[in-house]
Amino acid sequence: MxxxxxxxxxxxxxxxxxxxxxxxxxxxxxxxxxxxxxxxxxxxxxxxxxxxxxxxxxxxxxxxxxxxxxxxxxxxxxxxxxxxxxxxxxxxxxxxxxxNDIDFLWQVAKILFEQPEEYKSFLHEELKKGHSFPNARKFALMRYFSLKGWNEKNVLRLEKSNDILGVEYLHSALRIGSSIRFxxxxxxGAEEKDGSFKGKFSSATAIRNLLREKRWDETRESLPxxxxxxxxxEFKEGRGPVFLEHMGDFMLAFFRLKDREYFEKIHGFSEGLEKRFQECARQTGSYRDFLECVKAKRFTFSRIRRLSLFSVLEMSKEFVEKSxxxxxxxxxxxxxxxxxxxxxxxxxxxxxxxxxxxxxxxxxxxxxxxxxxxxxxxxxxxxxxxxxxxxxxxxxxxxxxxxxxxxxxxxxxxxxxxx
Amino acid sequence: MxxxxxxxxxxxxxxxxxxxxxxxxxxxxxxxxxxxxxxxxxxxxxxxxxxxxxxxxxxxxxxxxxxxxxxxxxxxxxxxxxxxxxxxxxxxxxxxxxxNDIDFLWQVAKILFEQPEEYKSFLHEELKKGHSFPNARKFALMRYFSLKGWNEKNVLRLEKSNDILGVEYLHSALRIGSSIRFxxxxxxGAEEKDGSFKGKFSSATAIRNLLREKRWDETRESLPxxxxxxxxxEFKEGRGPVFLEHMGDFMLAFFRLKDREYFEKIHGFSEGLEKRFQECARQTGSYRDFLECVKAKRFTFSRIRRLSLFSVLEMSKEFVEKSxxxxxxxxxxxxxxxxxxxxxxxxxxxxxxxxxxxxxxxxxxxxxxxxxxxxxxxxxxxxxxxxxxxxxxxxxxxxxxxxxxxxxxxxxxxxxxxx
Incomplete structure (x- = not known):
C-alpha cells in the first residue's frame, strides 16, 4: 500500500x-x-x-x-x-x-469497527463543536479511552499520518473479514509532513520540494x-515533474464554470462546501488563494485538494458510496x-x-x-x-x-x- | 451589431x-x-x-x-x-x-425565410453530398437562382462574411416581423479574413495578429x-490581451474529462462530431492540433471553435433551441x-x-x-x-x-x- x-x-x-x-x-x-x-x-x-x-x-x-x-x-x-x-x-x-505498536492500533481499529454507543455519542458531540472529522475522532477516542480506564494519551499518537492510515488498514481488514496478518x-527519518530536506532519509515531501525547484542533483542522496x-x-523525456500548481489555473477556471448544484452531486461535498467552492473560485485569482479561501477549521487542505479532484473528475456521491x-x-x-x-x-x-x-x-x-x-x-x-x-x-x-x-x-x- | x-x-x-x-x-x-x-x-x-x-x-x-x-x-x-x-x-x-446590394440580400433572405420547396430539396441534396452547411446553402441557392432565371453568379457574393451576416440580419427581420429599415x-479596406496588415484600414484579424506578437506600436496606425x-x-493593468491560445490547454484538458454522452447533449454536436471531439482530445497534445484533428471538409474551424465554447460553457441543445x-x-x-x-x-x-x-x-x-x-x-x-x-x-x-x-x-x- x-x-x-x-x-x-x-x-x-x-x-x-x-x-x-x-x-x-x-x-x-x-x-x-x-x-x-x-x-x-x-x-x-x-x-x-x-x-x-x-x-x-x-x-x-x-x-x-x-x-x-x-x-x-x-x-x-x-x-x-x-x-x-x-x-x-x-x-x-x-x-x-x-x-510501532500494533496492539494499540488494533485497539483503536476495533472501536472504529464495533462503534460502541459511548464512542458514537462522543464523536457526535465533538463534531458538533465544529472540529474537523479527524480531530473530532481523536477527541472522541480520548474520551472513550478515559472512560475505559485506558491511557488516553496513547490516542495522541494518532496525529501521525502513518498511524492514522494503519488504523484504517486494520479497520478495513475487520470490515471485510480478511485473514491477512498485519x-x-x-x-x-523524517516525517512525511516535514518538508525540510534531511539527507539520506528525507520525506517524499522534502524530495518533491527540491524537484519543484529543479534542484535535481540534491535529491540523489535520498533516492536509490x-x-x-x-x-x-522521465523529466528528460518531458513526462514530468507534474505538480499540483500546474493544474491550479485549470482548477480555478473549471470551478468557475460550475454552479452549486454541480458540486452538490460530487462526493464529499457537505457542510456548505459547495457554496464555498463556488464563491471562492470567483473571488480569487489563483488556486493557492482559492485553497486559503475555502480553508476553515473543519476543512483541512488535503480534504479541499481531494474535493477539487473529485470535482474535476466528476466523482458522484452515488459512485463513491457504491465503491x-x-x-x-x-x-x-x-x-x-x-x-x-x-x-x-x-x-x-x-x-x-x-x-x-x-x-x-x-x-x-x-x-x-x-x-x-x-x-x-x-x-x-x-x-x-x-x-x-x-x-x-x-x-x-x-x-x-x-x-x-x-x-x-x-x-x-x-x-x-x-x- | x-x-x-x-x-x-x-x-x-x-x-x-x-x-x-x-x-x-x-x-x-x-x-x-x-x-x-x-x-x-x-x-x-x-x-x-x-x-x-x-x-x-x-x-x-x-x-x-x-x-x-x-x-x-x-x-x-x-x-x-x-x-x-x-x-x-x-x-x-x-x-x-x-x-453593397441590399436588393440582392433581400432576395436571398426571402428564399431562406419562405423556404420554397425547390430550394429545400436542392439544399437537402447538397448537404447529402457532404458539403458544410454554408457551402451546401450556397450551391442550393445557385441552383434555385438558375431555376428562376436569375443570375446565379450573384450567389457567389455570399462567400463574403459581411454579406452572409447581412442576409441573416434580413432573414431574422422577416422572421420576427420587424419594421426596422436596413x-x-x-x-x-481589408477583408476580415485577411490577416495581413494593411495600414490605416487593416482588418481586426490583422490587428489582433500584431497584438498577439506584442507589436503594439504598429497597431496605432489602424486604430482611433x-x-x-x-x-x-487594459494591457498595462493586466486585463489583456486575451487570445484563444491562452485557453488551449484548458480546452484540451477539459475535453479529456468528458465523454461522448456529454458532447451529445451540447448544442451543435451531430454528424459524429461528439466522437471526433472525444477522440481528438485524447490523441493530440495541443488545442491547435486538436482543431486540425477534428477538421474535415464539412466542419469549418470557426464551427469547431464555437463548439468548443459551447462545450466548455455547457450550452445544451434544449437551451439553445429554446433561445x-x-x-x-x-x-x-x-x-x-x-x-x-x-x-x-x-x-x-x-x-x-x-x-x-x-x-x-x-x-x-x-x-x-x-x-x-x-x-x-x-x-x-x-x-x-x-x-x-x-x-x-x-x-x-x-x-x-x-x-x-x-x-x-x-x-x-x-x-x-x-x-
Whole structure:
C-alpha cells in the first residue's frame, strides 16, 4: 500500500525490513496511480513509478483504482486492503508506523469497527463543536479511552499520518473479514509532513520540494539509484515533474464554470462546501488563494485538494458510496518481474476479482469472468482511471508526450531478471 | 451589431457613413460580450470595448447575450436583430457589406425565410453530398437562382462574411416581423479574413495578429486614438490581451474529462462530431492540433471553435433551441453617454424586454416586469453571460484582475459629454 511519489531510501528501508519480518516468497505492492492521497498528482506517471518499484525488488505492482487512491485515509485503506485481500495470495502486510505498536492500533481499529454507543455519542458531540472529522475522532477516542480506564494519551499518537492510515488498514481488514496478518515497522527519518530536506532519509515531501525547484542533483542522496535514474529519464523525456500548481489555473477556471448544484452531486461535498467552492473560485485569482479561501477549521487542505479532484473528475456521491460499499471491482497490473509472473499465475487461480493486465482486453475480461463483480461499477471505476490518466498527461511538459491514451498505449512493465 | 474586437478605423468609417445615411438622433450598438462569433475570446473585455465605442460616438452599448454572440451567423443575427427590435426605439440599421446590394440580400433572405420547396430539396441534396452547411446553402441557392432565371453568379457574393451576416440580419427581420429599415455600406479596406496588415484600414484579424506578437506600436496606425489608449490601459493593468491560445490547454484538458454522452447533449454536436471531439482530445497534445484533428471538409474551424465554447460553457441543445425560438429575454446595458441616457429613458417606455442596467438588481427587474418574458430562459441566458465573464477573466495576465465577478463588480460605463 504505497504511493512511491517518488521511491526514496525510506521506502527501500521499509521494503528490506518488511522482508526481514515476513520472509516472503513474493512481494506485491498496491500503488496509487497518477493521483495520490494528498489530493495531488504524482511527480511522474504510474508506469515509471511501477518500473522503479520493480527495480527495487517488488515482484508485482498493482494499481489502486483512482476511486480509492484519492480518498481520505479511510477510503484509501479500504480500497488497498480489499485489493490485496482479493488477490487471494497475500498473507502478510507490513506498514510503516510512528508508534510501532500494533496492539494499540488494533485497539483503536476495533472501536472504529464495533462503534460502541459511548464512542458514537462522543464523536457526535465533538463534531458538533465544529472540529474537523479527524480531530473530532481523536477527541472522541480520548474520551472513550478515559472512560475505559485506558491511557488516553496513547490516542495522541494518532496525529501521525502513518498511524492514522494503519488504523484504517486494520479497520478495513475487520470490515471485510480478511485473514491477512498485519505487521508494523518503525518509520525512520523524517516525517512525511516535514518538508525540510534531511539527507539520506528525507520525506517524499522534502524530495518533491527540491524537484519543484529543479534542484535535481540534491535529491540523489535520498533516492536509490534506480529511482533517481528513472526520474531523470522521465523529466528528460518531458513526462514530468507534474505538480499540483500546474493544474491550479485549470482548477480555478473549471470551478468557475460550475454552479452549486454541480458540486452538490460530487462526493464529499457537505457542510456548505459547495457554496464555498463556488464563491471562492470567483473571488480569487489563483488556486493557492482559492485553497486559503475555502480553508476553515473543519476543512483541512488535503480534504479541499481531494474535493477539487473529485470535482474535476466528476466523482458522484452515488459512485463513491457504491465503491466504498463494494470495493474495487478489478485488479489492474501495472508491472511485474520474472518472479512476479509466477505469483501472477497463482493469483489467476485464487483471485476474487477479474485481473486486468492488457487494458485493450478489459471488456473481454469482464465478459469472460464468472467472479461476482458489479459490471457497471467495474466499468465506472476503470473509466475513472483512464480519465485520470488522460487528464494527468495534459500536464506533461512535452506536448508530444501528452498525446494518446497512455492506459492503452503503455503495456504493463515487465522486468527481466538482471544477469 | 458589432464586435469591436478591437474598434479600428474601419469601424469608425462605418459609423460615420452610417450617420450620413440615416442622420439618426441617437446611435445604439449591440455588441458581443467577452466571446465573439468566431468562437474566440475578445482581446479585451466587454466593458473596455463598450467604453471605446462610447468614446467613438455610440450613445448606448447593449450586450448581445453570449447565447447568440458565439453562435453561427444565423444565431448571431437573430439575437442581434431581435434585441434591437425589442428596444422599441431602433428605426434603422446599417451594416457593412461587400456587395453593397441590399436588393440582392433581400432576395436571398426571402428564399431562406419562405423556404420554397425547390430550394429545400436542392439544399437537402447538397448537404447529402457532404458539403458544410454554408457551402451546401450556397450551391442550393445557385441552383434555385438558375431555376428562376436569375443570375446565379450573384450567389457567389455570399462567400463574403459581411454579406452572409447581412442576409441573416434580413432573414431574422422577416422572421420576427420587424419594421426596422436596413441599409448597407460598402466595406472598405481589408477583408476580415485577411490577416495581413494593411495600414490605416487593416482588418481586426490583422490587428489582433500584431497584438498577439506584442507589436503594439504598429497597431496605432489602424486604430482611433481612444481605442489605442484604452487597449494599452487594459494591457498595462493586466486585463489583456486575451487570445484563444491562452485557453488551449484548458480546452484540451477539459475535453479529456468528458465523454461522448456529454458532447451529445451540447448544442451543435451531430454528424459524429461528439466522437471526433472525444477522440481528438485524447490523441493530440495541443488545442491547435486538436482543431486540425477534428477538421474535415464539412466542419469549418470557426464551427469547431464555437463548439468548443459551447462545450466548455455547457450550452445544451434544449437551451439553445429554446433561445433560438424565443430570442434574448433581456436587454443588458453595458454603457451609455449623456445623450444615451435620454434614449434609454425613452427605451424604458417602449421596450419589449426587461432592461438590466445594474446586474445586482436583475432579480428585482425580473420580479417587477410585466413584459411577457420566459423567466427561466431569462435566468439561464443571464447566468451564461456571467459564467462566460468569470471564465474569461481567469485568462487575464494579472492574477489580481482575475478576482471577483466582473459582471457584478463593474458598473455600466457612463461617459459624460466632454467639455
Amino acid at each position: 504505497v504511493e512511491y511519489n517518488p521511491f526514496h531510501n525510506g521506502h527501500l528501508y521499509h521494503l528490506t525490513q518488511a522482508r526481514e519480518i515476513v520472509k516472503p516468497e513474493y512481494t506485491i505492492a498496491v500503488m496509487s496511480g497518477n493521483f495520490c492521497q494528498r489530493g495531488e498528482p504524482a511527480v511522474i506517471d504510474k508506469f515509471a513509478r511501477a518500473e522503479i518499484a520493480l527495480k527495487m525488488g517488488i515482484d508485482v505492482v498493482l494499481e489502486l483504482p483512482t476511486t480509492f487512491a484519492i480518498q481520505d485515509a479511510g477510503g484509501f485503506a479500504f480500497g488497498a486492503v480489499s485489493l490485496l485481500d482479493a488477490t487471494g495470495v497475500v498473507t502478510d502486510v507490513v506498514f510503516g508506523s510512528e508508534s 505487521h508494523t515497522i518503525k518509520r525512520v 539509484d534506480a529511482s533517481y535514474e528513472i526520474l531523470m529519464r 466504498n460499499e463494494k470495493g474495487p471491482q478489478y485488479i489492474r497490473v501495472l508491472g511485474f518481474t520474472e518472479r512476479g509472473r509466477r505469483i501472477l499465475a497463482i493469483m489467476r487461480k485464487k483471485t476474487k476479482l477479474p485481473i486486468v493486465t492488457n487494458m485493450s482486453l478489459y471488456r473481454k475480461v469482464l465478459e469472460k469472468t464468472d467472479l461476482p463483480v458489479d459490471r457497471n461499477l467495474f466499468i465506472e471505476q476503470l473509466k475513472l482511471d483512464v480519465k485520470a490518466t488522460n487528464f494527468y498527461s495534459t500536464f506533461f511538459p512535452s506536448r508530444e508526450e501528452r498525446c494518446g491514451e497512455r492506459d492503452f498505449a503503455i503495456h504493463p512493465v515487465f522486468l527481466r531478471a538482471e544477469t | 458589432v464586435e469591436y474586437n478591437p474598434f479600428h478605423n474601419g469601424h469608425l468609417y462605418h459609423l460615420t457613413q452610417a450617420r450620413e445615411i440615416v442622420k439618426p438622433e441617437y446611435t445604439i450598438a449591440v455588441m458581443s460580450g467577452n466571446f465573439c462569433q468566431r468562437g474566440e475570446p475578445a482581446v479585451i473585455d466587454k466593458f473596455a470595448r463598450a467604453e471605446i465605442a462610447l468614446k467613438m460616438g455610440i450613445d448606448v452599448v447593449l450586450e448581445l447575450p453570449t447565447t447568440f454572440a458565439i453562435q453561427d451567423a444565423g444565431g448571431f443575427a437573430f439575437g442581434a436583430v431581435s434585441l434591437l427590435d425589442a428596444t422599441g426605439v431602433v428605426t434603422d440599421v446599417v451594416f457593412g457589406s461587400e456587395s 441599409h448597407t455600406i460598402k466595406r472598405v 486614438d481612444a481605442s489605442y489608449e484604452i487597449l494599452m490601459r 433560438n425560438e424565443k430570442g434574448p429575454q433581456y436587454i443588458r446595458v453595458l454603457g451609455f453617454t449623456e445623450r444615451g441616457r435620454r434614449i434609454l429613458a425613452i427605451m424604458r417606455k417602449k421596450t419589449k424586454l426587461p432592461i438590466v442596467t445594474n446586474m445586482s438588481l436583475y432579480r428585482k427587474v425580473l420580479e417587477k416586469t410585466d413584459l411577457p418574458v420566459d423567466r427561466n430562459l431569462f435566468i439561464e441566458q443571464l447566468k451564461l453571460d456571467v459564467k462566460a465573464t468569470n471564465f474569461y477573466s481567469t485568462f487575464f495576465p494579472s492574477r489580481e484582475e482575475r478576482c471577483g465577478e466582473r459582471d457584478f463588480a463593474i458598473h455600466p460605463v457612463f461617459l459624460r459629454a466632454e467639455t
